[in-house]
Amino acid sequence: AQSVTQLGSHVSVSEGALVLLRCNYSSSVPPYLFWYVQYPNQGLQLLLKYTTGATLVKGINGFEAEFKKSETSFHLTKPSAHMSDAAEYFCAVILTDSWGKLQFGAGTQVVVTP
């Protein structure tokens, strides 16, 4: 069965500093992986996704993630944090035995300090 684990439930970064959110996956088949962002009192929206092809994936708002099969990781990064990046971020994987159901990680809350 597929699953994802997010390391760190809370991350605090200074404005302008690197944002690094960690996600490791478990899957017996090539996974489809996603990062979603949730701003306060809103639903989730897609940041980026990896399906096949290029392992470095660029998303919206300057975020990117790299699929590393050898490390079973899909970490999310942004070179320079902005105050508007304060949100909760979820890593997710599509379950291969399902109708496109997503299995979400527990989420990482990002706080950006001036």
Place this chain on the structure above:
Amino acid sequence: NAGVTQTPKFRVLKTGQSMTLLCAQDMNHEYMYWYRQDPGMGLRLIHYSVGEGTTAKGEVPDGYNVSRLKKQNFLLGLESAAPSQTSVYFCASRGLARSTGELFFGEGSRLTVL
């Protein structure tokens, strides 16, 4: 451009009361999902539907029922609410192509059971 709309956005119930959450999408999506979000647990799938007239159980289906009588609507019902069902509920939908994987989320329905 409405996307996914959930009603109501807030509701307070007493233990034992019943209620229905409505999800409507205007994107002609085949698949629809109900998730609940609780602190530290990410999103957990309650029920889902792969087309009009079909429903299936997700990870945490107990205490909930669903119906998909029309393609655009997916209803989540609580027959006898319990305090453990206090949560934020999200509806999501997506199209047929499994490889895209992108779910479109509503803004959530916050339910409190006293």
